[in-house]
Amino acid sequence: MSYRLPPSVQTTEGNERQVGLEIEFAGIEPDETAKIITELYGGEIKKEHRYSIEVVDTSLGNFRVELDARILRRMAQENIFDKLGIELEEDNFRKSIEDIVDKLARTVVPLEIVMPPIPISELDTLEQLRQALQKNKAEGTHASMIHAFGMHLNIEAPDLSVDTLLRYLRSFVILYPWLVKVLNIDMTRRISPFVDPFPEKYVRKILSPDYSPDKDKLIEDYIAVNPTRNRPVDMMPIFGMLNKDLIAPVMEGEKNDPRPTFHYRLPNSRIDDSNWRFELEWDHWLVVEELAENDEMLDKLSRLYLLRRKQTVISFRKEWADTIEILLDIDE
Template sequence: MPKSSFNIPPSTTNPSGEERTVGYEFEFTGVEMPEAGGIIQSLYGGKLREISTYEYAVEESRFGTFKLELDAQLFREKKYEKVLKSVGVDLASFKNIDSIEDALKDLASSVVPFEIITPPMPLSDMDELNLLVDRLREMKAKGTGSSFIYAFGMHINPEAPELSAGSILNHLRAYVLLDPWIRKDAAINMSRKITPYINSFEEDYIDHILQPDYQPGMDQLIRDYIGFGNSRNRALDLLPLFMHIDDILTSSLIEETLTRSRPTYHYRLPNCSLEDPEWSIASEWNRWVFVETMAADKKMLDRYSRARLRLKRESMVRFEHKWLQLMTRWAHEIH
C-alpha cells in the first residue's frame, strides 16, 4: 500500500449519521506564515487574512478556514506587552511597533513552531492534505527531525463516531493497550520524548480503566479521568471531547486555559517530519486507525485488556518488553 494511502476506520459516520471529519495541526518552521498561507490558498482557494503579526487565516477555502499561528499563547494574545510593562517598557510609546513585533516573532520562531490548523476535513478528502505536505517540503519547511531542539508534532483530531461513555472508554482502553507499539512504530523523536507534552497514561489509571467491572457513566468517566491527574499533555487528550460533552463539569474540575471544546479525540503523539521525504501524514493516521479497529471489536478489546492485567500481575521482570511484543504481533496480524 502506498505510504500516502489513508486507511478507512471501522466507523465512517458521526452520531448524526454524516461522514466523519478529521482535523490536523502541523507544527513546523522554515516557511513564514504568509508564504504558508499562500500555499494553502493556491491549493484550496479562499482568502488570506492577516489577523496579527502572529496569526493568519485562509478563509472561505473549499474546506473551510485554515488557521496559521505562531504556536505560543504569549505571542498570539500579546501577553508579552504586560510582561514588558512590568519592567518599565511600554510598547505604546514606540512609533514603529510593527518592527518590534517582527523582531520578537523572528526570535521566537527559532524555537517556537508555526502551526497550520486545518478545518475539519471529511474522511474521503484527507488525501488532499498530501498536496500541502508536498508543497511545504518543497519550500524547505523544517519539521521534527530538522534539529534536536525541535519537539514539533502533528496533532490529529478525529471526530468521535459516538459520544457515549462506553464508546469513549473503548477507545481509551484500546489506546493504552497499543501505546507502546505506536510509540515504537512511529519512531517518536527523542526531543519529543523528553518533553511533557505527550506523556503516557500512568499505570494506576491504566489498571483502573482495564478492570472488567469498570463500566462508568459519562459523569464518572470524566471525574476519574481528571481525578487520576490526566492533563492535556497526554498523547491522547480527552479534555476537548469532555468539554464538548459536559463543559460545566469538565471546566469545574480542571485549571487548563488552552482546552478547546470539540467533538473529537485529540491525538497528540505523532511527529511532524515534513523534512523527511519518507514521512507522510497517512502513516500517522493509519496508526490511529489501529486504535479504532481494536475499540470497535469488543471481544478483542476485552481479551487484550484481561491479558495485560494478567501479564503485569505475573511478570516479575520485562513486562513492558513482553507487552510490546504481543501488541506488535497483533498489529502485524491486523495489517
C-alpha cells in the first residue's frame, strides 16, 4: 500500500517530489548491511573502506552504508598512521588498533544507511528494508541509554521560493512541541546537540505577521541564530543551493551537500520495534505539509502561538501541544 500523499505532490517543474530516508542503528555489521540491501534491491557493493560502503545501481538508486564517525573514517584511510607519524610495522597490530577503536565507537556511534531519493508514491518499497533490518536484530534508540540514534527524512521542497520555504518553517516551529510529544523523543537525543530546537527568538521572528524577507534576508536571519546543521529541520542544504556564498563560511569544515530538501532529523530510530514502520514518521511529517499549505490556519496559529507564548511561561510547550491536537483535530 502506498504512503499517503501531501497536498503538493509535484514540484513547480511538474515532477513528482522525491524523499530520501536515513536510518541509524546498531547490531549489524556494515558488510552484512550492504548484503541485505543487494538481496532486496540488487546492485553492486563498492567498499571504500571498512567504515564506508556504497551499494550502487540498485533498482532504487545508490545506497550508502557508513559508520558515521570522522575519527574512524580517518583511521581507516590508507597510510593514516604514517601521516600521523606513527610507525606500525606489523599489519596485524594496525588492525588490532582499528578493531579496538571500532568496538569502542559502536557503543555511541551508529551505523547509518543513507537511502536514495525516490518518488513519494514509491516510498512503500523501503519498508522491505525496514523488515529485513528488524529480522536481523538491528538495535534502535531505545536499545541503550547512550543510543542517540535517529531517523532522517530528506523531503524535496515543492519549490524554492521564499514564500514556500517560510511557510514550511513556520509550520514546523508551530508543530514542534506537538511533534516532540507525539514522537516521544528519547532523552539522550534531547540532551545531545544533534536536534537542538530553534531558539525562541528566531521562532518569534519568523511567526511575526510583519516578517516578509527576501531570499538573502531569510538566509541571513536563519544563520544569525542557527549557524549549525543541528536543528530538527536542517535548512542548510536548501540555503546552500540558494546562496552558497552566505552558507559556505558558516559551514566551513562541515559537510553540507546543497540540495532542494528539508532535512528533517527529529524522529527516533525505532528499528527494533516490530510495530514501527517508516510510514509512521512520514505521516507525522505530513502534518507539517498540510499546515504549510493551509494559509488561513497557518496565519491563525502563528498569531495564536505568539499570544500564548507571552501568556504562558512554565508549561507552554505542553499546553501548546494539546492546543494543536484540538485545533487541527489530530487523532494520535
